[in-house]
Amino acid sequence: MGSEDVCDYLDCAVAPGKGPECFHALLGFLREEGVVSLNLGPVRSDSTVLTDLVPVAKQLGCEVFCMQEEVTVERDLPATWNEFLRSLSGKERHEIRRKLRRLRAAGALTFRVIEGQDEVGEATEIFLALFSRNRAEKAAFMTERMASFFRALAQAMAGEGMLRLTVLELDSVPAAAVMCFDYRSTVYLYNNGYDEQFSFLSVGLLSKVFTLRDGIQRSRGKYEFLKGAELYKFQLGGRPVPLYRCRVRLRG
Numbered sequence: 001m002g003s004e005d006v007c008d009y010l011d012c013a014v015a016p017g018k019g020p021e022c023f024h025a026l027l028g029f030l031r032e033e034g035v036v037s038l039n040l041g042p043v044r045s046d047s048t049v050l051t052d053l054v055p056v057a058k059q060l061g062c063e064v065f066c067m068q069e070e071v072t073v074e075r076d077l078p079a080t081w082n083e084f085l086r087s088l089s090g091k092e093r094h095e096i097r098r099k100l101r102r103l104r105a106a107g108a109l110t111f112r113v114i115e116g117q118d119e120v121g122e123a124t125e126i127f128l129a130l131f132s133r134n135r136a137e138k139a140a141f142m143t144e145r146m147a148s149f150f151r152a153l154a155q156a157m158a159g160e161g162m163l164r165l166t167v168l169e170l171d172s173v174p175a176a177a178v179m180c181f182d183y184r185s186t187v188y189l190y191n192n193g194y195d196e197q198f199s200f201l202s203v204g205l206l207s208k209v210f211t212l213r214d215g216i217q218r219s220r221g222k223y224e225f226l227k228g229a230e231l232y233k234f235q236l237g238g239r240p241v242p243l244y245r246c247r248v249r250l251r252g
Helices: 018-032 048-059 080-088 090-105 116-132 136-141 144-159 196-200 204-219 231-235
Strands: 039-042 065-075 107-116 161-168 173-183 188-195 221-229 239-249
Touching: 018 048, 018 161, 039 048, 039 065, 048 065, 048 239, 065 231, 080 090, 080 204, 107 144, 107 204, 116 144, 116 161, 116 173, 116 188, 136 173, 144 173, 144 239, 161 204, 173 196, 173 204, 188 196, 188 204, 196 204
Parallel strands: 188 221
Antiparallel strands: 039 239, 065 221, 065 239, 107 161, 161 173, 173 188
16 A cells, blocks of 8 residues: 555545644654655645645645646546447547457457455456566566555455456457456546457457446446556547645755
């Protein structure tokens, strides 16, 4: 928790309405402990860091520097799949339909959704295997220590009813997997992997498209592609949301 290696953006966990009181106490305590500065980010503009901590820090005479460094990408979900397709440009709508036809013509297609803790273990191993088959840097990232984090994360989120781990299979062979989280009517695309032998069928992109359709069918209101300005996110109708980094100097 809190590591930028595994978190797309961050915030402080504060009870609603208690931000100013909390941060007065926190900053005062940190000063007493001899902490010189805080490096907070990435955070959204609606984070408690920006709405509450920064104003309190300025009131206490701290120097505060905030600047945009990245974006997260999100989009509102319409009521139906056809409305989603109509929201895309004509070119992108045509491409999605063409890729879906080609994938369905390639073999027997199955899209599985894993939610429960009883099923999540096997599905997580499929996800980890596919994740490591994409690119050398992804394989290097997925050390055994990191893999153990993903296993624990999937189990914990399944226990809270927030996991949507999906596996796209072609002729019963796993081709792509996407790990999403489901919270307060928003679907969060956390990570994905696919088998490169199926890359000519665009399984990486289409596995995400299926999670978008799944969110629409379950009447979710928003889809969060999370951090990064990859082109496909905008082709699927996403809009950028700025992420900021704030540095607070507690002592001169």
